[in-house]
Amino acid sequence: MEGNKPSKWLIIFAYFVVYVVWGSTYFFIGKALNSFSPFILGSFRFIGASLILMTYCKLKGYKLWDKQIVKQSVFIGIMLLFIDMAGIIWTEQFLPSGLVAIMAASAAIWFIILDKPKWKQNFSSLSTILGVLLGFIGVLMLFYEQVIVVDISSEQQTLNIIGLIILIFCSIAWTFGSLYSKYIVEAQRKKDIEKPKEDLNIMVKTAWQMITAGVLFNTVAIFNGEYSQFSFANIKTEDWFYMAYLTTFGSILAFGSYVWLLQVRPSIEVSTYAYVNPIIAVALSYFFSDDIVTSLQIYGLIVILFSLLLMNWNLYKNTKVIQKLLNYVNNKRITSAH
Numbered sequence: 418m419e420g421n422k423p424s425k426w427l428i429i430f431a432y433f434v435v436y437v438v439w440g441s442t443y444f445f446i447g448k449a450l451n452s453f454s455p456f457i458l459g460s461f462r463f464i465g466a467s468l469i470l471m472t473y474c475k476l477k478g479y480k481l482w483d484k485q486i487v488k489q490s491v492f493i494g495i496m497l498l499f500i501d502m503a504g505i506i507w508t509e510q511f512l513p514s515g516l517v518a519i520m521a522a523s524a525a526i527w528f529i530i531l532d533k534p535k536w537k538q539n540f541s542s543l544s545t546i547l548g549v550l551l552g553f554i555g556v557l558m559l560f561y562e563q564v565i566v567v568d569i570s571s572e573q574q575t576l577n578i579i580g581l582i583i584l585i586f587c588s589i590a591w592t593f594g595s596l597y598s599k600y601i602v603e604a605q606r607k608k609d610i611e612k613p614k615e616d617l618n619i620m621v622k623t624a625w626q627m628i629t630a631g632v633l634f635n636t637v638a639i640f641n642g643e644y645s646q647f648s649f650a651n652i653k654t655e656d657w658f659y660m661a662y663l664t665t666f667g668s669i670l671a672f673g674s675y676v677w678l679l680q681v682r683p684s685i686e687v688s689t690y691a692y693v694n695p696i697i698a699v700a701l702s703y704f705f706s707d708d709i710v711t712s713l714q715i716y717g718l719i720v721i722l723f724s725l726l727l728m729n730w731n732l733y734k735n736t737k738v739i740q741k742l743l744n745y746v747n748n749k750r751i752t753s754a755h
Contacts, residue, residue, distance in 0.1 A: 423681050431674040434666075435690045439675075440697025442667040443514040443521075445659045446506055447706065452656035455506045456638035457647055461660055463498060464631035466668035470624040479618040489601055490622045494629030496594025502630065503637075504587030508580035511573070513708035518698030519559065519718045520581060522691060524588035525725050526552040531592050534600075548727030555720035556585070562713040619676055627668065688729070692722055 449458055474481060509517055529539050529549050539545050563577045638644055678687045695718055703710040726733070 434674040436693040438671040440694035443518040443698040444701035447514040449659040454643040459634035465664040467627035490625035494626030498630035500590040515699035515702030518695040520584040527592040544730040552724035558717035
């Protein structure tokens with residue numbers, strides 16, 4: 418995926434991968450859990466992906482080691498790929514994949530709340546404040562949906578609510594890791610201006626993050642007894658396919674496409690994947706699994722997606738598409754007034 422002028426079809430393919438593949442990972446995690454226990458699943462997925470990615474980086478001749486940068490990557494890997502993904506995988510044992518994806522989409526709320534350097538900017542915007550409040554309402558709708566459900570036991574109901582709470586903490590961990598990554602990169606750039614230093618390629622950093630996650634998933638799987646009950650002979654063929662899909666398409670291709678798109682397309686345009694992923698996950702859950710997608714979950718999804726729009730409105734309104742739409746509306750008003 419290189420070149421000064423990438424083809425239109427290559428861009429379309431990359432967006433397809435980011436939209437559909439990332440959205441589908443929630444569904445395939447649920448499927449893979451039929452044979453793999455949660456932490457073995459995470460272990461196999463991220464160790465496999467990291468080995469493939471690190472081998473690619475080695476063949477490309479990228480620098481693979483810098484003590485300080487690797488330490489930073491380890492922390493990011495713990496927050497983003499271990500804590501967040503561990504919660505997602507564990508809760509998908511009993512929560513529908515579509516519901517988990519909707520909760521993951523609400524992570525945008527925490528970016529507004531926890532990004533302290535941006536507080537003045539964020540909380541001086543009415544649309545951003547309304548977006549945060551609406552986002553919380555969407556999350557509360559999902560909790561309420563679990564409270565009013567009557568066709569499950571009280572124990573299962575309690576477990577579902579605990580799962581939703583865990584997903585909130587996972588979103589907070591994802592936010593902390595992402596903000597740390599953002600500001601550590603900015604700080605590194607300032608240092609490089611004063612004292613130039615060779616950085617590690619983004620793919621190398623990602624490989625170290627995946628190695629970190631893989632090692633931690635594997636460690637937990639060893640100590641919580643998952644390996645004592647694991648047998649390769651018991652893994653169904655289709656579940657190996659799901660694992661391979663999560664490893665290659667979900668952890669390597671989707672991320673690679675995302676990074677490449679950020680280099681060739683406006684970041685605000687690329688960020689639209691956050692709107693599409695939960696829709697893909699809910700659709701797959703509804704049509705290709707036994708999961709029940711309730712009307713309240715759909716309403717909660719709509720509310721959360723609209724809250725994302727409000728939280729990002731100040732950015733979107735400066736894009737060419739939105740400017741054209743606003744100009745069109747204004748022109749219509751002027752024409753109507755006359």
